[in-house]
Amino acid sequence: MSATAFIAREVFTGSEIHMGKAVLVKDGTITAVVDAKAVPAGYRKEELGGYLLAPAFLDLQIYGGNGKLFSAELTTEALEATYEYCLQGGCTQFQITLATNSIEKFVRGLEVAREYRNGGGKGLLGVHLEGPYINPAKKGAHIEKFIKKPTVAEIRHLLQKGKDLFRMMTLAPEQCDRDCIELLLKSGVVVSAGHSNATYDEAIDGFYQGIPAATHLFNAMSPLQGRQPGMVGAIYDNNDVRCSVVCDGVHVDFASVRISKKAMGQRLFFITDAVTEVQYGEYVHVFRGDRYTLPDGTLSGSALTMLQCVRNGVEKCGIPLPEALRMASLYPATVMGMQEHWGTIQPGARADLVLLGEELNLLQVIVDGER
Incomplete structure (x- = not known):
């Protein structure tokens, strides 16, 4: 592969914006940032x-796109x-x-993800299993008949089938025994607290156990x-836990994002x-102009792109552009422990x-x- 110097009016490295710089790239990796x-x-x-x-940008939670919902297909x-x-x-x-x-569908999903990656498919960081170990009281659009409490044996089964692809799991800490959460954490899965009716004490206990993240704030x-x-x-009170937010003004009011x-x-x-519009499978999503819902009107997913998140952050929430860019790149990369590879323009990072x-x-x- 050729060595290329990309020259732009301004370059945001992930920490600050520079003018008059060139980003040097060789074999898909950034080698340096130098004067143009x-x-x-x-x-x-x-x-x-x-x-x-x-x-x-990196998106740690997406279900499909361009008319194809992964779980349905x-x-x-x-x-x-x-x-x-x-x-x-x-x-x-x-x-x-x-x-x-x-669990059978989860296992099949992990297998297809492996087929995609082994076949040269691009961009797939891994699989995020949102459920089934959640609280029925906060199921949202999730299907109640599949909600359950975890067992160590079942988690071992998912870990064995998922290996390097099962990267993240959303669960309700108050629904899970400590040994189940511990097994996930020790196995390198990023556990994210969500679809949870936990009391403050139950949530803090989960974070003290090592849960590093939480799913779609509010x-x-x-x-x-x-x-x-x-x-x-x-989440507000624990200085270590990171949390995602759906910044579309529908899932969360823009003022709540700003606060x-x-x-x-x-x-x-x-x-x-x-998500994407689909009329078959367990999850039927109907497009409503600026969101997706179940047929009964329950909010079931966004129509966002990551760039729209950034724009909304800047224009609707008053977040400075560098920080909004980090919220779409460096911070999700950090959640996954991949901040050396993505989210920054620095030597050694992916181009x-x-x-x-x-x-x-x-x-x-x-x-x-490559352009």
């Missing part, structure tokens, strides 16, 4: 138009369609997500109230929680980049150093 006038010999210069070159084609949808919003790495379902979790701080209060950002700082990050216009419109996506 000091590009070394051997690098082909590519002058990029637009406004800002930034790290590409369980095909590599559905994963390819989801990847293409992600690219349309500047996202090059995604975790395909399966909502509460049978949605399907016990709220913050004066006498009952709940899961939301525990939460003030309380949580770098611990809050974006997901799309996006996955987005070029944005002044209106924060997407001009180009660069994957592995």
Whole structure:
């Protein structure tokens, strides 16, 4: 592969915005950021138009895209369609997500994800299992008949089938024995507290046990109230736990995102929680213009892209652009322990980049150093 110097008006490295810089890329990896006038010999210069070159985005929770819902199809084609949808919003790495379902369907989903990756499929960080170990009182759009309490044997089975692909699990800590959570954590699965009716004390206990994350702040979790701080209060109060938020003004009011950002700082990050319209399978999603619902009207997923999350963060929540970009790139990468590879423009990081216009419109996506 050739060595390329990408030159843009401004470059956001993940920490700050620089002018007059070139990003040097070789074999899909960033080698250096240098002055645009000091590009070394051997690098082909590519002058990029637009406004800002930034790290590409990561989506840790998405169910499908472009008309294909993964759980309804369980095909590599559905994963390819989801990847293409992600690219349309500047996202090059995604975790395909399966909502509460049978263990057999989860296992098959893990197998198809492996087929996709082994077949050269791009962008798949891993599989996020959202459920089935959740609280029926906070099931949201999840199917109650599949909700259950975990056993160590069943988790071992999922871990064995998932190996390096089972990367994240949303569960309700108050529904799970400590040894089940411990097994997941020791096996390298990022456990995320969600679809939970935990009291403040139950949630804090889960975080002290080592649960590092929580799923879609405010949605399907016990709220913050004066006498009952709940899961939301525990998330605010614990300085280590990171939490995703669906920044579409539908799942969460933009004012609630702004308030939460003030309380949580770098611990809050974006997901799309996006689904796609589908009329078959266990989860039927109906498009309602700015959201998806079940046929009965229950909110069931967003119509977001990661770039729209960033735009909403800046325009609707007053989050400074560098911080909004981090919420879509560096912070989700950090949740997964991958901040050395994604979310920054620095030597050794993957050359996955987005070029944005002044209106924060997407001009180009660069994957592995290739336009």
